[in-house]
Amino acid sequence: MDRHLAFVSLPAHGHVTPTLPVVAELARRGWRISYATGEQFGFEVEKAGATLVRTSTPAPAAPPPTVTGPAVVASFLQRIVVDARTSLPVLTAHFRADPPRAVCYDATSLAGRILAAETGAADVALLPTFATNERSSPFARAGAPPPEILAVVREMADLAAAHGVELQRGVGILAPASLNVVFVPREFQPGADTFDGRFRFVGPSPGTREDDGGWSPPDEPVLFVSLGTAFNDRPEFFRTCLEAFADRGPVAMAVGQHVGVDGLGAIPGNIDIRPWFPQPAVLRHAAAFVSHAGMGSTMEALYYGVPLVCVPQMLEQEANAGRVAELGLGVRLDAAGITAADLRTAVDAVTTDAAMRTALDRMRTAVRGAGGAEAAADAIEAHLTT
Template sequence: MHIAFITAPASGHVLPTLPLVQELTRRGHRVTYATSADFADMVAASGAQLFALDWSPGKVAASKGGQTTAELADMLLASIRSTERVLPAAHEHFAADRPDVIVHDAITVLGSMLAAKLGLPSVTTFPNFAGNDKFDIARVLLPPDFDPQHPVFRQFVTEMHQLAADFDVPPEAVAGAAQTAELNLVLLPREFQLHGEVFGDEFRFIGPSFGIREDQAGDWQPPTGRLLFVALGTVVNDRADFFTTVIKAFAGSDWHVAMAVGHQVDIAELGEIPANFDVRPFFPQPEVLRHADVFLSHSGMGSTMEAIMRQVPIVSYPQIPEQSANGRRVQELGLGRLLDISRDVDPDELRRVVEEVLADKEIPVNLAAMAAHVAAAGGPSAGADAIEQLMARKADR
């Protein structure tokens, strides 16, 4: 088969799909992956051919204390305008080199629009919680102060519907995560999914896999003693105040702290770095998690699944609503603790919570059980089987 993968250029959405792509190409299928050239090396490593799009959705912003309606609306409006910009090139390419099926990320309406326009089967990938007609995913994605009458949000809705009309596809083609495809691949185990029991056979919970990045150790070497890994992901990490609090909490302690501050924080503005800290923009996360005792994380779903796979207790410091939902789920399932981001975190409190999580005897038991669910979900092999079965059923009709 010729399979098109179409995913908006965000690490938390592209990276979880690449092991599935690798499995499909290993089975002899031709995969074209449409996303930004920023992911060219990883796409090539998966065996797919990159169709590079000048695709750069707007920056995701979140105020201290959590994302607001205005910030969400700005992000959504930038996303739909970015889709409008790349749509003509993507349509021309895939009309000329038609795939047999389009696999697209749940929030990537470019994929669902092209599938509708070209009359092709579609498969949706969910790197985060899935939703259906029994569980409203908006409950997870919308900020607490959400106001549908906010002028920028109303502008987003208007432009979204206009884009569908101009491209002559039904409005549901731009519904994103609210629209259920014929096959939906959820990249987490059903046991972690919110209300997992309400999802039918059209949803396959294949779990996560991060094989493309597993060997990227770089020059990092594990320290001796207790290791705390601190990272706020690649999207919303402009939190110099939080990183300074971490330094105050653990400076001079018997913890070795590997702290990834991202690309938006100047390490020099954090002041003197204690001897027990290793501070960098980024670390080879899978390798660090192999050795970490606790993960102080934004709780993006990719990072959450990686920590579960490595059975590392999680202390969540979320930045946007979907991360807050992940952090709540981690706490509900006894896999770690959720910090209150509505107020400043006190250094003493932060250190106390990390120590309590490490000392909690139930957390390792719960992590081991959830890691077993991840292993049983099937991963890329189960996802490739599901796609092949879908297309075989269509061929028999």
């Protein structure tokens, strides 16, 4: 039988990037991989050894908002609906002519779940964040969804039902797949012992990104500052960082695509500001990471044993930051009203706390021992032989 796999993901860094080392490992093992996502990820997909199947999910109409809330969550869920409606005709036509053995889809991809059901291929969900079930959900404290979110969930349910797929009720959106590959280690997953054998906690894989030559490390450990690739339009936050860390050693600060460096004022000589940095390459040389606590960034920090100063911007990041603080791997700050003194105190704390250093070393061992891309590929191959 043809060794063909389909990967399906929303066109977003936090969803595509964790999967690419798995794609590369499967390609190395002789699998032929078709990866369905947005054209902007074509270079990375093909570099990993897959063939791009271009979807046409429209980009958000405006930059991410500076204030998060139910409307933002509803907007994201609406993107999932739009992605499914626009992608399914492309996916159905492509994979009807070239059927895959399995559909490995981002856990938020309704299109991927429907494609697996319609083709009869094995279903493999790829989870870039915490797994959830009836007994363990880091998002449960959010309470009942507000009306604007429920309206979109109903729309998702109707679309799924039209394709013979039933949405899960109560926990998450889509029910677990027959195999669920989670890109966090068991030691970081809340309630890990409540998940059955359908869940494999493999942790992150930096892949070739840790050897990116686009940045030369200084002679001493660097402080890294980044709010990730989405909710990063925070010029006031970056100005506070400039005040906090001027003349305190080398700083690498990623401000994203929305913040103009010229509008931040005078830049201290010790701070290197760019839209983006090769994150794993910087974290290899980092003393601390001031971060939005997105799961990809959190996992990469823990992979290198870097303490976190978490400044979460949205619910998912709040959950990640809470887990970081709970396990003694960093501290959490409130993004509202944060001061330069708050940032300096937090960085000093995480870089001098001996107990935190012990916890970080223990978690780094766990993260690296989870197996990463090789463990994910092993799980997928084993699933296809059962």
